[in-house]
Amino acid sequence: MxxxxxxxxxxxxxxxxxxxxxxxxxxxxxxxxxxxxxxxxxxxxxxxxxxxxxxxxxxxxxxxxxxxxxxxxxxxxxxxxxxxxxxxxxxxxxxxxxxxxxxxxxxxxxxxxxxxxxxxxxxxxxxxxxxxxxxxxxxxxxxxxxxxxxxxxxxxxxxxxxxxxxxxxxxxxxxxxxxxxxxxxxxxxxxxxxxxxxxxxxxxxxxxxxxxxxxxxxxxxxxxxxxxVPPSLGIDPRGTAAFIRDRALTQWFSVPSVLTYLARFEAVAQDDFPALERLLWCGEVLPTPVLAHWMRKLPHVRFTNLYGPTEATIASSYHDVPEVPADETVPVPIGRACDGEELRVLDEAMAPVPAGEVGDLWIGGAGLSPGYWRDPEKTAAAFRPDASGERLYRTGDLARVDDAGVVHFLGRADSQVKSRGYRIELGEIEAALATVPGIRECAVVGVDTGGFEGTTICCAYSVAEGHVLPATDVRRQVGALVPKYMVPARWAEMDDLPHNVNGKIDRPALREHFAPVGAATGGR
Missing domain, CATH: 3.40.50.12780 (ANL, N-terminal domain)
Structure with a gap:
């Protein structure tokens, strides 16, 4: 039919x-x-x-x-x-x-x-x-x-x-x-x-x-x-491994944080999951050491990285990993466009940047959403025509294309982060914080702290005179307004938040504050 x-x-x-x-x-x-x-x-x-x-x-x-x-x-x-x-x-x-x-x-x-x-x-x-x-x-x-x-x-x-x-x-x-x-x-x-x-x-x-x-x-x-897969298995690595094994799954598809969690708890044995043929991930960056761990454990399995925002429908590119990465410090590429899709790395004028140079990642092709529900202004800002009139979506990600035409993801260009596979606007969390009585000033930043969840959401805040606001109380009130995956994992009450010369909150300084000792932070 x-x-x-x-x-x-x-x-x-x-x-x-x-x-x-x-x-x-x-x-x-x-x-x-x-x-x-x-x-x-x-x-x-x-x-x-x-x-x-x-x-x-x-x-x-x-x-x-x-x-x-x-x-x-x-x-x-x-x-x-x-x-x-x-x-x-x-x-x-x-x-x-x-x-x-x-x-x-x-x-x-x-x-x-x-x-x-x-x-x-x-x-x-x-x-x-x-x-x-x-x-x-x-x-x-x-x-x-x-x-x-x-x-x-x-x-x-x-x-x-x-x-x-x-x-x-x-x-x-x-x-x-x-x-x-x-x-x-x-x-x-x-x-x-x-x-x-x-x-x-x-x-x-x-x-x-x-x-x-x-x-x-x-x-x-x-x-x-x-x-x-029952939601309860999200915090049970050995239970998740048993599910894959007992159901004799031939394909597993999840966000990378799940794979990292299973690897960290050594939940997967050597040559485990004999029925498994394909392991796919999407939604955030899978650390290369974690991928290498899985590939050594499961040499019979095919591994594929998928990339794409919701606005481009599920995924727009793929990279089949051919062998265990020789250099575990090199991130896994997001690869090439799926059939009918198009990935472009462009400069601020929407012109292609040369191979090897960093630019903004745009997506075109069969997967593009018509836009945002009843929001023509946001739709027009995110979905724009190029010089030929082809409609493209600006992902907000930075990328480069290598000499072989393979696309490499280089991080976010804005305040949006990925944590546990969810795409999160830090501004939404700050909007919830602003409703908490007694909060004088607040800022939310994403920091790569090496945790299995990917980017760790961190919150710094100061309290208005006459108020007492322990982090546990702020967390509880914010948790009533946003989903659990958006509640910051780390908190810092400060007398005053750091500001730059323009009077704006110094977010790079806050990222440094929350970063693990010896870790470097980047982004804006």
Whole structure:
């Protein structure tokens, strides 16, 4: 059958692999036929509720086969889904739901208390559909129906989902992702990695993280098995290793901090994971010594670095590492553009810089998002045409191209950092800090302290006269406003923050303050 929308990937695989296992969760699994039936049921109920073409459907639920059915069911009903972090603070979830304006929010029982907090903050709360309980709109796991025939048609360029990332003003940004951008990457990835029906693929990232899009739709495209990794394994390196081993996974895909964590705790034995064929990472820099450690432990595995921001849909470049790096002080390249993508290293005038010189990294091609949800100003600033009129996205990263045409990532050019695989605007954390009573001045910086999490988020603050603010109190109050991964790990209360000659907070000096002894810091 012709595949022009993401939900078509499931429909095509049902025809070929109806009795094969599609998704394996913590305590349940679904075959392709069962998943298709669950998707149909959800689509029918959404349509009977009156879901309008292109409407957003929020999905606030823990990662499970039924939750993934809700995502695809939304697409089959002609809507676009908005996955929301069920571990997020209510205030941030409310900002996301308020910005997306979904007609319906689908919620599981575990996330219902959080949604109740969110609904209390919204002037016009959406209708709530319960994924596993009797609520305003109920979804039964029985009586699965045939595919709906009244779902409105959607163009491949229509919105498939909204992914909210950290925003510098304290308001999360909604990145619009269309069907065709995901399909372009999935088509390349399935061919490049040889994903097939016999594969058992990890589903490690949370569903609001764009890397999960690759896990879900590449697996469905190939008729493979998606094994959902429980969030609790994020702090259990030996449990994570046992999961890979016991599930006989053939592909593992995660952020580098997970790989670093497993290496640091020696959780992987020599020649471990005999079924594993491919190990992929994306989202931040994997230290070369950690990669070398893994490659020596697993000589039978193929290792690939993927690179790309959410705005360019999952990943835009790849680098297959051919052998154990001879020099572990040299970072791993981000490589070459995936089919249909384009990486350019440009100067301030958007002209190409010579090979070997540092410039701003821009991305063009099939994966580009239409932009930010209801924010034409931010969209115009980030997505710009070159001299020929081709639309490009400025990543905010610095890079260089070597003589062989391979691209090397050199770090961030702004205040955005990557930590534990998440892209974080330090300004959003500072905006939360500014709401804490008694804070006189504050600054948040990212420092490479050698930790497994990648960039360590550090906060310095001073206290107004008459106030007492221990770091534990500030941390608690900030933790109520931002997700856990955005709460600074290191804190320093100062009488006065350092300032430069222009009167601005001296952030390089703060990075030096937080840096490990003997470590060098860089950036602006």
């Amino acid at each position: 012709s595949v022009s929308h993401l939900q078509d990937l499931l429909a095509a695989s049902v025809d070929r692999h109806g009795d094969r296992t599609a998704i394996v969760g913590a305590d349940e699994s679904m075959t392709y036929g069962e998943l298709d039936g669950a998707v149909n049921r959800i689509a029918h109920v959404l349509l009977s509720h009156g879901l309008t073409p292109g409407a957003r459907v929020g999905v606030l639920a823990e990662k499970s086969p039924w939750t993934i059915a809700a995502l695809i069911g939304t697409l089959r009903a002609g809507g676009a889904y908005v996955p929301v972090d069920p571990a997020g603070p209510a205030s941030r979830v409310a900002r996301i739901v308020g910005a997306a304006e979904p007609e319906v929010v689908l919620v599981d029982a575990a996330s219902r208390p959080l949604l109740d907090e969110v609904l209390a903050e919204l002037p016009e709360p959406p209708v709530v559909g319960a994924l596993d309980a009797q609520e305003e709109v109920a979804f039964s796991r029985g009586d699965l129906l045939v595919a709906p025939t009244d779902a409105p048609g959607a163009a491949p360029t229509d919105l498939a989902h909204l992914l909210f990332t950290s925003g510098s003003t304290g308001v999360p940004k909604g990145v619009m992702i269309t069907h065709d951008t995901v399909l372009a990457f999935v088509d390349w990835a399935v061919r490049h990695f040889g994903t097939a029906a016999g594969d058992r693929v990890s589903g490690h990232p949370p569903l609001h993280f764009d890397l999960s899009t690759f896990d879900i739709y590449a697996t469905l495209s190939a008729g493979a098995e998606l094994h959902l």
